[in-house]
Amino acid sequence: MELKKPYLLFLGDAADALAAKVAQGIKTWRPEYCVGQFRLDSCKADCGLTDMSIAEAVNAGAKTLVIGVANRGGIISDEWVSVLIEALEAGMDIAAGLHNKLNDIPALVECAQKHGRSLFDVRYPSQAYPVANGKPRSGKRLLTVGTDCSVGKMYTSLAIEKEMKDRGMDADFRATGQTGILITGGGVSADCVVADFIAGAIETITPANDEAHWDVIEGQGSLFHASFAGVTTGLIHGSQADALVLCHEPTREHMRGLPEYKLPEIDVCMEANLAAARLTNPAARFVGVSVNTSALDEDAALTYMSQLEEKVGLPVVDPFRQGVGRIVDHLSEL
Amino acid sequence: MELKKPYLLFLGDAADALAAKVAQGIKTWRPEYCVGQFRLDSCKADCGLTDMSIAEAVNAGAKTLVIGVANRGGIISDEWVSVLIEALEAGMDIAAGLHNKLNDIPALVECAQKHGRSLFDVRYPSQAYPVANGKPRSGKRLLTVGTDCSVGKMYTSLAIEKEMKDRGMDADFRATGQTGILITGGGVSADCVVADFIAGAIETITPANDEAHWDVIEGQGSLFHASFAGVTTGLIHGSQADALVLCHEPTREHMRGLPEYKLPEIDVCMEANLAAARLTNPAARFVGVSVNTSALDEDAALTYMSQLEEKVGLPVVDPFRQGVGRIVDHLSEL
Known part of the structure; x- marks a missing residue:
């Protein structure tokens, strides 16, 4: 599965900027993939791209309409469907990372078949993956892990990929969730793979490569x-990571969605991740910590990171405030 | 999903006893579910049940024909299909744990629909499972874990369930693989669940229960x-096990299917399982070790177990040679 570029970003009837965060992510990390944005009249989000009709987007070269907005109440509305049909008829593929599948809407399936276009539901695996073989492979791999869900693993991974590329290093972000897949056009939604094949799916999307090449894998x-x-464990084993980066959000009061569960201590969390990673790559080591300090003011954020850095003895950065240069510096010294 | 009892065990054209090990497992652990066995002329296996035709089995009360044999080369032969159709027409459901689905064979699907019968492919989940909530629940749970795959977790779990029931304890084996499901008629094939729902599936099949009740969960x-x-991790978290039993095969030279990987040290393995288990049940503890010593002679087996028992300070038994009484004794003392 590889989405055709460039994209028209569909913002639909986004109720606010947050509802269109997938589109914003694509615009932020792959601006060169985006020819424009499509908004319905009621749309309250704006990615800062040129507003285009379907016809204008096709004229500008758009090959795929990417749904960059969450669908309200999990329903793909008739208003959406009529735009999507227009896009298919005009020659675009459509890609979405929604729970509801484009491929479950008969009108879209029929129209896509008629016009020889593809509907990509990137959340759902489109291929069978093998059982992991655990064999060492060439090339280097970095994996982001977290104290919790939604602490900035995708953002950190994309920032590291960008930093590496800016330095002339050979690097590829490897997406393991639907937003990452839509941003880069490929990858696997690890949590939607059948359990037996989690590690095998990750081995598949991070194959052997040049010795100097880095796969930067989204945890x-x-x-x-x-x-x-379970997903995390399979992902760690399949990655055979040489380098780990811990991601953390310091103000969270409990594990996401689990009010009974406190966040782990940083050192305990690092030790457990290292033990898991070393099963398939005994040389695995941490190279830094990425902290999402968006809920702290600048003084508090800097104090927190400075104290944590002293404790763990590794670069601690907020990729949004400071970039990930110090993590990549540290990696390059090893 | 709950298979109707009693069963007619289908041994088909089993090439040897090993090919019919699923049927043998059902006969061993649930003899009361079995009215007889059906064998084709070329069958080389024998579970020691009365040989019956389809008509005889129905007369004897059989409600489900259970395919207790592996299909050669992964192909469900025409000879099999004609027997299965006869069974459906005679009023039986059919259950199988094969990779190939009964539900992918049009002749069977059509016949089952026509006669109002069901085809159970127990390897594949027949329901959607929720994301695990991690909330403590009433009742007690024991989980078997292993140094490797195929070291006797199912056998040990069934032996513990039987020992508990023989003592008048309230206990239920909970199947997490296709053979266990066919033996007991319910459960979930944990490795075939979508990765996000591994722990949730296990929570579902081991619900809150009476405080004195034991779920004995197959690892x-x-x-x-x-x-x-990854599967193992989700299974441990979903189980919220109070008691763990480690299963081990002492002569194995490498992890099953992975020539590059040695087996873990027993103490390291116990520590890692305990750490994982304590995330969802801080009171989790090991209550014994179950060793499959079938590759050792009796002297070597007893010496090995005695040395291991001294090392781990817990009852170490081979459930086949000695039963699991000492593990259940230990459990009851806690």
Whole structure:
């Protein structure tokens, strides 16, 4: 599965900027993939791209309409469907990471078949993956892990990929969730794979490569999340990571969605991730910590990070405030 | 999903006793579910049940024909299909744990619909499971874990359930693989669930219960198996086990299917399982070790177990040679 570029970003009837965060992510990390944005009259979001009709987007070269907005109440409205049909008829594929599948809407399936276009439901695996073989492979891999879900693993991974590329290093972000897949056009939604094949799916999307090449792999969940740690474990094993970056959100009061569960201590969390990673790559080591300090003011954020850095003995950065340069510096010194 | 009892065990054209090990497992652990066995002329296996035709089995009360044999080369032969159709027409459901689905064979699907019968492919989940909530629930749970795959977790769990029931304790084996499901008629094939729902599936099949009730949960894989540890992790978290039993096969030279991977040390393996289990049940503890010593002679087996018992300070038994009484004794003392 590889989405055709460039994209027209569909913002639909987004109720606010947050509802269109997928589109914003694509615009932020892959502006070169975006020819414009499509908004319905009631749309309250704006990615800062040129507003285009379907016809204008096709003229500008758009090959795929990417749904960059959450659908309200999980329903794909008739208003959406009529735009999507117009896009298919005009020659675009459509890609979405929604729970509801485009491929479950008969009118879209029929129209896509008629016009030879594709509907990509990127949340759902489109291929069978093998059982992981655990064999060492060439190339280097970095994996982001977390104290919890939704602490900035995708953002951190994309920031590290960008920093590496800016320095002339050979690097590829590897997406393991639907937003990452829509941003880069490929990958696997690790939590939607059949359980037996989690590690095998990750081995597949991070294959052997040149010795100097880095795969920067987006982590998922947390070893300490009682709902999703199985996904995290398979992802760690399949990655065979040389380098780990811990992601953390310091103001969270409990594990996401689990009021009974406190966040793990940083050192305990690092130790557990290291033990898991070393099963498939005995040389695995942490190279830094990425903290999402958006809920702290600048003084508090800097104090927190400075204290944590002293404790863990590794670069601690907020990728949004400071970038990830110090983590990549540290990586390059090893 | 709950299979109707009693069963007619279908041994088909089993090439040897091993090919019919699923049927043998049902006969061993649930003899009261079995009215007889059906064998084709070329069958080389024998579960020691009365040989019956389809008509005889129906007269004897059989409600489900259970395919207790592996299909050669993964192909469900025409000879099989004609017997299965006869069974459906005679009023039986059919259950199988094969990779190939009964529900993918049009002749069977059509016949089942026509006669109002069901085809159960127990390897594949027949319901949607929720994301695990991690909330403590009443009742007690025991989980078998392993140094590797295929070291006797199902056998040990069934033996513990039987020992508990023989003592008048309230206990239920909870199946997490296709053989266990066919034996008991219910459960979930944990490795075939979508990754996000592994722990949630286990929570679902081991619900809150009377305080004195024990769920004896069949483990899967191993935290140290590079292909399947994600499944194991989710299973441990969903179980919220009070008691763990480690299963081990002492002569294995490498992890099953992974020539590059050695088995973990027993103490390291116990520590890792305990850490994972304590995330969702801080009171989790090991209550014994179950060793499959079938590859050792009796002297070597007893010496090995005696040395291991001294090392771990817990009852160490081979359930086949000695039963699991000492593990249940230990459990009852806690």
